[in-house]
Amino acid sequence: MPHSPEIDRARSLIRVVQDHPVPGVAFQDITPLLADARAFRACVEALVEPFAGSFDVVAGVEARGFLLAGAAAMLTGTGLVPLRKAGRLPAPVASASYALEYGEAAIEVSVDLHTGDRVLVLDDVLATGGTLAAAARLVRERGAHVAGAACLLELESLGGRAAVPDAHALIRV
Numbered sequence: 001m002p003h004s005p006e007i008d009r010a011r012s013l014i015r016v017v018q019d020h021p022v023p024g025v026a027f028q029d030i031t032p033l034l035a036d037a038r039a040f041r042a043c044v045e046a047l048v049e050p051f052a053g054s055f056d057v058v059a060g061v062e063a064r065g066f067l068l069a070g071a072a073a074m075l076t077g078t079g080l081v082p083l084r085k086a087g088r089l090p091a092p093v094a095s096a097s098y099a100l101e102y103g104e105a106a107i108e109v110s111v112d113l114h115t116g117d118r119v120l121v122l123d124d125v126l127a128t129g130g131t132l133a134a135a136a137r138l139v140r141e142r143g144a145h146v147a148g149a150a151c152l153l154e155l156e157s158l159g160g161r162a163a164v165p166d167a168h169a170l171i172r173v
């Protein structure tokens with residue numbers, strides 16, 4: 001895990017909210033981090049740094065992954081493809097279902113992701129790993145290449161790394 005003072009500071013800005021969105025979940029709220037210009041920039045730079053030059057497209061997972069993916073695409077001069085929750089994109093789409101810490105979901109991608117694209121998959125949180133693994137599956141299903149998968153925050157106790165062993169996690173709690 002990177003130990004730069006900026007990333008340590010970013011980590012200190014994450015707010016933990018007990019019993020949200022359902023009882024028993026300790027919700028890691030990244031909104032104070034995003035609201036801090038220095039922390040936000042440092043995190044986006046550190047998220048993409050290991051993959052420099054190896055991707056042409058950033059794929060961000062709806063919704064919080066979009067916040068990082070848009071910034072990462074602008075920073076690196078790459079395109080952005082949204083991986084949206086089911087039913088939001090017009091057909092034709094490819095779809096992948098997965099389980100969450102607090103429910104079930106499916107994500108979809110449009111034909112804007114092309115065969116041979118080199119894709120960096122980004123999301124905010126790696127919890128059980130279902131989302132990031134489904135995102136990588138979707139990218140491969142479109143014939144594109146997963147250059148890497150990265151998240152801002154890994155919740156180690158939930159064991160999601162087993163589903164995405166090579167994921168780059170900036171902050172681990």
Ligand SMILES: O=P(O)(O)OC[C@H]1O[C@H](OP(=O)(O)OP(=O)(O)O)[C@H](O)[C@@H]1O
Binds near residue numbers: 100123
């Ligand atoms: O590793 P997992 O167990 O799959 O969980 C991680 C996912 O959970 C959250 O998504 P969620 O759909 O709850 O929220 P959002 O729409 O606010 O991004 C988070 O943004 C990740 O995408």
Ligand SMILES: Nc1ncnc2[nH]cnc12
Binds near residue numbers: 026125127155
């Ligand atoms: N505990 C948690 N906090 C924030 N986002 C999450 N996504 C899945 N589990 C989460």
